[in-house]
Amino acid sequence: MKCNLWDVLFIDFPFPDRSGRETRGERPAVVLQSRDIDSYPTIIVAPITETDYSKKFKHCYNIVPTAKNGLRKQSWVLIFQLRAIDKQRIIRKSGELEKYYHNKLQKALNALLPFNKDLNKKDSE
Numbered sequence: 285m286k287c288n289l290w291d292v293l294f295i296d297f298p299f300p301d302r303s304g305r306e307t308r309g310e311r312p313a314v315v316l317q318s319r320d321i322d323s324y325p326t327i328i329v330a331p332i333t334e335t336d337y338s339k340k341f342k343h344c345y346n347i348v349p350t351a352k353n354g355l356r357k358q359s360w361v362l363i364f365q366l367r368a369i370d371k372q373r374i375i376r377k378s379g380e381l382e383k384y385y386h387n388k389l390q391k392a393l394n395a396l397l398p399f400n401k402d403l404n405k406k407d408s409e
Contacts, residue, residue: 285374287327289318290386292353294375297331297367312354313369314361314381316393326368330389332359343392347385354379361385363392 287293295313313329321327332347334357343363349355355378381389 285371285377287315287321287371287374287377288380289315289321290381291315292332292355292378292381293329294378295329295331295369296373296375297369298373310375312359312378314389316366316389325372326370327374328366328368331362331365331367333362334359336360343396345385345388345392347381350379350382352379353381361389363389363396366396 292312292314294310296310297313312332314332315321315327315329317328332355336358341362341364345361345363347353347355347359347361349357349359
């Protein structure tokens, strides 16, 4: 399946071990990979949940359901649960995230993974 940045996909997230807190099972996710997306068998995504309990976490952003994104209920993108998944786990494409959310999610990624800073410098310098 052809995927693009900001696509909303339904994915079968694998985590049979129930001891952790990772999102698992069939659920939507937003594609956060833009470069070389067709070059790898995996794709980087952030899971989406309908559980409003998740809104208490930092780097968790509300998405309103629309015909364009294909979500059925108010949902939250779990930026802090980024992961690479095999493209074979994609069930179907639900839609595409509206441009309104792009900047918010990019800022959340930058806050979570601050690669615009020099990572070779020590924090005390």
